[in-house]
Amino acid sequence: MATAAHRAARTHTDTDGPAGDTALTTAYQVAFDAAVAADERIEPRDWMPDAYRSTLVRQIAQHAHSEIIGMQPEANWITRAPSLRRKAILMAKVQDEAGHGLYLYSAAETLGTGRDELLDKLHSGRQKYSSIFNYPTLTWADVGAIGWLVDGAAITNQVPLCRCSYGPYARAMVRICKEESFHQRQGYELLLALSRGTPEQHEMAQDAVNRWWWPSLMMFGPPDDESQHSTQSMAWKIKRHSNDELRQRFVDICVPQAESLGLTLPDPELRWNEERGHHDFGPIDWAEFRQVLKGNGPCNEQRIDQRRRAHEEGAWVREAAAAYAAKHTTEADSEAGAERA
């Protein structure tokens, strides 16, 4: 936390005289508020309100979990990709997602939690991941729809996070967004190839868009009047725009893209509203959204089971690595000790 905040903190403690704990905390709070107001970055060693810390842990962890669980629906098609070029692109993408998960767990760890603890919470259902990954990838075109729509929605959500008030998260997002926009273009290009391909391929692409459109709109979260964390997150500048604003932005971006893809969006109420300067769109099925969040989506169980199984079946590997490291660290230490003696 830089200058403005420190100035504020100093001024506050000075005027309060000899600082007791309460006065000090108040001073820290003032410094924090000043830093946020001045658009400065909060860094790991800075004081921050407990609720700010726990909100960030929750959000960053959920984001990391989404990258990891999000590998599954796409990895489902790696072994069946229809050309070697597409297979290479898909493998690289799934690899990037594992990398994004790693950045994000690191960012969360700067807040005083550990990756093991977070994974444990994911595996036991105490922390969530994005609802979108509970939908199945049924055809090859789903890989393109995920790239275009799901990554597109993620980017719309995440670009403002590059200016988020918490430094480590903002910096992780800068790196992640670059790779995500690359994936999104590749997804679009995959769909374009299908749309312009044989009638069967075109049909496959349209069917995938029909299935992924509404779940993608749900990725922006509940409507503004039902969003429990929004107001506080916006005050803290973790969030910069409301769910509904971002959702509208996404719809406005997608409509012309769908047109140039030669595909339709499955919403009879979708039309340009001259007055608002935006597209109007039909109602989202929030009952479905709540069901998916509650664990009753098509793949919730399967996704968590696979994650848990990979973790459990990998336990002996992690134990071996730890045992080897312990043995060889000790040996290296005693050798070094012997040399010194």
Next chain:
Amino acid sequence: MTAPTASTAPVAALALGDDALVLSHRLGEWAGHAPVLEEEVALANIALDLLGQARLLLSMAGDEDELAYLREERAFRNVQLVEQPNGDFAHTIARQLYFSTYQRLLYGQLAAGDTEFAGLAAKAVKEVAYHQDHAEQWTLRLGDGTADSHERMQRACTALWRFTGEMFQPVEGLDGVDWEGLRAVWRKSVEGVLGRATLTVPEGPQSGAWTAGAGRQGLHTEPFGRMLAEMQHLHRSHPGASW
């Protein structure tokens, strides 16, 4: 084609290309199942390197997609080692240790030679050095880790041993490769790693009951057909489509 080796080059390109293609596919099956996130990244990375090599090599022999997706099992020229199912992490690592050590030595020789593979091998050998290092590090950790991991790693090394001899069958079109020398250096290298990992070098023949060089002649093991069925299904369902 003007190169004097033109008539035999496709055989060699297919052999090396199929090795890389098939092993890449097997490693791709790990995505989302690895024991730690770092291994998700590492295994996908190796799979991608191999797929890149496969694409270059198959393109030397014809159309990469036609060759990958429209050949039947009997027309594939990869060694049987790379088609072996992933098994547990120890099996995957043992397969990777045996194969990457071979590939590094072979590409080293090819890079120094003057066949049309020299350029490709010079680039690939850098990737393969990384693969070999990764496999060695894990062989050490698993072999010299816990009692359980030691036993699993030993079992994996032993189970795959009989597929290793095939790698040293001369490949038509790879002129100037000293296959017996390759085998000796390979054995020394693998013995060294296994020794440091407190593992025993497997005994018994380095080839199964099949003719030596079976995979190179299109004679494969049962799991391979199933692997191809999955790999080729979508492509074959849409004849002539482009993706």
